[in-house]
Amino acid sequence: MPMTLDVRGKFCPIPVMETAKAIAQVNVGDTIEVLATDPAADPDIKAWAKRMGHEVVSSEKLPDGTLRIVVKRLK
Template sequence: MSTQSLQAPALTLDLKGLLCPMPIVKIAQAIKKVNVGDMVEATATDPGVLADIPAWARTSGNEVVTLERQDKLIRFVVRRLK
């Protein structure tokens, strides 16, 4: 595991209870607040983020570092690449 993947997130968001499109709106706003190379971690409950976050990352030029679901809770980390 690289040291970059062990890096602490610069921001942590609680998106639980928000429905599409709000998790994407919030992560897009948050990623603009961190430096290139920094990460934003979030937890959500909307199962739509499982498809929406990777699609958003591809189109916005960012990287999904982790995306995992445990029961109804979804945790993901996105790294700002540009």
């Protein structure tokens, strides 16, 4: 069961900062699901993941407008 991080209603840089904290709580190879409403969260989290050596497995916009970003911890 992937860990879910709900940062809906929070704005840059909170979603990225919370994602960085949460990734440390899962094992290498596991994923976290980030739920966000800030449009900047998608490019911000992708850039952060690339810089930190993690992988964005998927990124989608749900029908209610929520962004669902799945990040895999690689190291």
